[in-house]
Amino acid sequence: MQQHSQNSSLTAGTVPPESAGRRPRRRDGRGGWAAKRITGALAALTTVVGLSSLASPGAHAADNPYERGPAPTTSSIEAARGSYSVSQTTVSSLAVTGFGGGTVYYPTSTADGTFGAVVISPGYTGTQSSISWLGARLASQGFAVFTIDTLTTLDQPDSRGRQLLAALDYLTERSSVRTRVDGSRLAVMGHSMGGGGSLEAAKSRPSLQAAIPLTPWNTDKSWPEVSTPTLIVGADGDTIAPVASHAEPFYGSLPSSTDKAYLELNNATHFTPNSSDTTIAKYSISWLKRFVDNDTRYEQFLCPLPRPSLTIEEYRGNCPHTS
Template identity: 80%
Template sequence: MHPRSQPRSRTVRSLWAGAVATVGLVVALIPGAGNAGAADNPYERGPAPTTSSIEAARGSYAVSQTSVSSLSVTGFGGGTIYYPTSTADGTFGAVAISPGFTATQSSIAWLGPRLASQGFVIFTIDTNTTLDQPASRGDQLLAALDYLTQRSSVRTRIDASRLGVMGHSMGGGGTLEAAKDRTSLQAAIPLTGWNTDKTWPEVRTPTLIVGADGDTIAPVATHSEPFYNSLPASLDKAYLELNGATHLTPNSSNTTIAKYSISWLKRFVDNDARYEQFLCPLPRPSLTIEEYRGNCPHTS
């Protein structure tokens, strides 16, 4: 080796590092540079996701909550709004969630702070009566979204064009009803849904159907699977069947439900392609997933 080779190599590396640093400084000084993803999609909220971040009990946003009395609303039974405390990132998408037959909002309360902390306004609602059927629950979900975006104390924090619905059991059946009635919704997630109507070719909203392998109240063979199969083939849709789960599994904190609900809402309410990695390739069967079907999200 030439005796001057090593010092020259260090000099070249030093000059190269300096050039890179200079370019980095120039890029950093350009408004919006280094944040191309956010510039391309103004609805992105929060840091780039990881498996750990979507499985965590809380996301990156601190969350506040406010109660809504049934006496102050019409069309549904009131509820609790969970929302990111900070307004620094602008507006957020919003999701209304309905409980199931005989249940109240307490049965789905865990979803409120968990989803809101990822960058959503979440409204867990009570229904007019605990015996309301799915069609009524669908109407009530839409009434709750209208209240949320038009009259609620957090309405200025919400982008009214980016809304979704979720629900458990008959609330899940109501989720499909709401999506059928309001095709402008961006996402729908029925959780162990129950409905006497098994076919949903009218739905135009990206839909993630969650069933449970041990569900004896709304067995997947007569509820979640027919729901999924009847959705248009051209629709962004998925069927997640939980392993070792029952009809009531969505009533308590569940990492698999949260993980894929967050990914679905982020991808379709926020149009955030950073979350496609959790939906495509399709998740494989595991200790918590009995089966997953679906199509990879269509590019916007």
């Protein structure tokens, strides 16, 4: 049974008016230093010491104990791998309840303490192999990533939402890597019906730090209950979950008080999230870093809003982010 033939008959609905995201505002700087004129070598020494202290990664990390990895650049978040070496472990479906098992990808090193975590669900008729490319790619940036199989490949979004939460509970409470995971910094992602499931999970568990639905499908078009920071990724060529009847109304129904963004991929299809994609990875990493790790070093990639490009058809959001 093919996903396209099953899902294409399910897409329908009138698009509700969408509440536009606020236009970005540039944040003010932190202000300048009131410099006094002093002379000689002492002036140069004072300047060098002062600047090196401000630029110190250790000083910045002390302000936010959840920062992981070096200061980001466009190249580092677009790279196929981040700064962490990654290990992985298989979780058998026979060893768990509430979902179908999966694979955990995690940073090998324990030197930086615990990591935030994200569980990812595949779509209708799909298995974890369809979203496995995200596992090592996100983990190498400093996250524990759990790509799961669902109880059956035909499970609907509400069931997938419950399975995402069951997988998070297993990961943080019973898994072999539970001591590496910070149970207070958790997120969900999913493709298609798994994306719809990630909205269901965020609705059910407001304590989640982030949600990223990828070309999401759901019969429920309105999500005013979701307070979790949510990045919705749509595709301009999606004929299974067209953005006009899925991703766009999902985004528009999120409260204006919720940190939210809508990324529409250019020249993409419903199945683009099933293969390695730099644009999806770039903004997923930035969103997870910003809200799971509260790492404001990544705000620069989200605000001001990214402009249309060869890979971005449209990007909306409310900036600056507040959470």
